Amino acid sequence: MAESLRLALAVAGKDIRAELRSRTALLSAVVFAALVLVVFNFARDPTALAATDLAPSVLWVTFALAAMVALNRAFTIEREHGALDGLLLAPLPRGALFAGKLLANLAFVGTVEAVTLPLFVLFFNVDLWRALPGLIGVTALATIGFVSVGTIFSAMAVRTRFAELMLPVLLLPFMVPPLIGAVQVTSRLLAGRPLSEMLGWLRLLALYDVVFVTLCTMTFSAVVDE
Amino acid sequence: MTGSGSAASSAARALARRGLRISLAALLGLAGVYVLALRFTPVELRQGPAQKIFYLHVPAAWSALIAFSLVGVTSALYLWLHDPRLDRFAASSAEVGVAFSAVMLTTGPIWAKPIWGTWWTWDARLTLTLFLFFLFIGYLALRASVHDPEERARFSAVVGILGMLLVPFIHLSVYLFRTLHPQPVVLKPSAPSLPPEMLRTLLLSTAVFTLLYVGLVTLRYALALAEEARDEAADAA
Numbered sequence: 001m002a003e004s005l006r007l008a009l010a011v012a013g014k015d016i017r018a019e020l021r022s023r024t025a026l027l028s029a030v031v032f033a034a035l036v037l038v039v040f041n042f043a044r045d046p047t048a049l050a051a052t053d054l055a056p057s058v059l060w061v062t063f064a065l066a067a068m069v070a071l072n073r074a075f076t077i078e079r080e081h082g083a084l085d086g087l088l089l090a091p092l093p094r095g096a097l098f099a100g101k102l103l104a105n106l107a108f109v110g111t112v113e114a115v116t117l118p119l120f121v122l123f124f125n126v127d128l129w130r131a132l133p134g135l136i137g138v139t140a141l142a143t144i145g146f147v148s149v150g151t152i153f154s155a156m157a158v159r160t161r162f163a164e165l166m167l168p169v170l171l172l173p174f175m176v177p178p179l180i181g182a183v184q185v186t187s188r189l190l191a192g193r194p195l196s197e198m199l200g201w202l203r204l205l206a207l208y209d210v211v212f213v214t215l216c217t218m219t220f221s222a223v224v225d226e
Numbered sequence: 227m228t229g230s231g232s233a234a235s236s237a238a239r240a241l242a243r244r245g246l247r248i249s250l251a252a253l254l255g256l257a258g259v260y261v262l263a264l265r266f267t268p269v270e271l272r273q274g275p276a277q278k279i280f281y282l283h284v285p286a287a288w289s290a291l292i293a294f295s296l297v298g299v300t301s302a303l304y305l306w307l308h309d310p311r312l313d314r315f316a317a318s319s320a321e322v323g324v325a326f327s328a329v330m331l332t333t334g335p336i337w338a339k340p341i342w343g344t345w346w347t348w349d350a351r352l353t354l355t356l357f358l359f360f361l362f363i364g365y366l367a368l369r370a371s372v373h374d375p376e377e378r379a380r381f382s383a384v385v386g387i388l389g390m391l392l393v394p395f396i397h398l399s400v401y402l403f404r405t406l407h408p409q410p411v412v413l414k415p416s417a418p419s420l421p422p423e424m425l426r427t428l429l430l431s432t433a434v435f436t437l438l439y440v441g442l443v444t445l446r447y448a449l450a451l452a453e454e455a456r457d458e459a460a461d462a463a
Binding site for chain 2: 153156161173184200201216223
């Protein structure tokens with residue numbers, strides 16, 4: 001177990017180092033998220049709808065779209081120069097390989113979300129301070145679930161034609177339950193509602209994470225092994 | 227052409243003939259259902275003739291659900307046994323499922339407009355079936371974009387399994403989403419208890435739709451066999 005964790009961290013470390021050296025994908029994803037926020041601001045009628053009413057939906061649709069862009073990149077970097085073959089030849093349990101890719105994707109998506117959040121506060125004038133710890137918690141809970149499914153789908157999508165189109169078509173239905181839950185919890189957090197009103201949703205998000213992280217870890221070898 | 231190739235294609239032809247016979251029998255049965263539903267089943271008191279669509283809509287939903295469940299089950303079995311027949315069956319079932327889902331998703335709104343007063347509502351069951359349709363489409367799009375048959379089988383099996391487990395989550399989250407908000411009482415679909423004549427028509431129609439599912443899947447399976455035989459012959463040449 002400790003050995004698997006060490007190997008997973010090594011895989012994640014490799015991805016994160018590679019990303020930090022170029023920073024192009026991360027920067028593009030952050031700029032993309034900022035642009036989505038800007039577009040959202042102009043896509044509403046300011047006289048009809050207050051920014052705060054729309055805020056939770058805007059935040060989560062932005063997170064979802066940014067995650068999609070980020071996940072597209074996860075296995076494209078492995079496709080070049082046969083990098084994936086190298087990884088598969090390494091004495092590495094497939095579960096550890098999946099965990100490593102998942103951790104790297106979570107770091108990547110988490111960074112984009114962390115940069116998007118202050119921009120969201122700035123553009124939409126939401127008072128976040130009281131809700132911040134809860135918001136970080138629910139973001140983590142929702143993100144783990146769909147990034148896990150996204151990781152396995154991005155490993156498939158790079159081997160298909162129209163990879164950039166295949167990932168959203170496959171992944172968006174899987175984003176629906178975490179997104180519904182996250183939006184519901186976020187709007188209650190922003191309204192200062194008690195925890196008991198969010199508990200059902202938090203349980204659903206946690207259950208989704210447990211089911212899909214387990215399932216993706218188990219089926220990952222069917223995706224990468226010939 | 228190689229010997230095994232022609233053997234495979236003649237097996238495909240025999241299977242196709244059987245599929246065609248079953249499908250034709252089912253279509254005849256469907257004509258019977260139309261006559262029975264329109265002529266020999268009483269008109270529902272409150273909904274009037276609009277209720278007749280029920281005898282197509284519910285059996286189509288039933289067949290779509292069977293199709294979808296079997297895609298999930300055969301996908302899981304494929305990852306375990308690696309039998310290409312399971313993959314061929316899952317692909318056939320998914321394609322036929324799309325057809326039945328389309329029937330379900332078109333007859334539903336046609337009925338809902340006069341009865342509920344709206345084409346669509348984000349009720350748990352409606353949302354669920356819409357996502358079944360999207361999952362089917364995604365599954366087939368993935369199959370179409372992977373060239374290697376073995377790789378295609380593995381990828382689509384993984385999507386089939388994940389999709390099967392996604393369905394309860396969508397149902398649960400939409401259910402929680404709706405019940406926390408006040409709902410217009412008119413839109414609430416109530417579970418009707420059917421008089422025996424209506425139940426008889428519904429059961430017959432369900433049997434006919436199940437038969438149609440079997441016929442169409444058999445045909446589609448035969449087509450998959452024929453395609454494989456053709457590809458093998460092309461590779462050998």
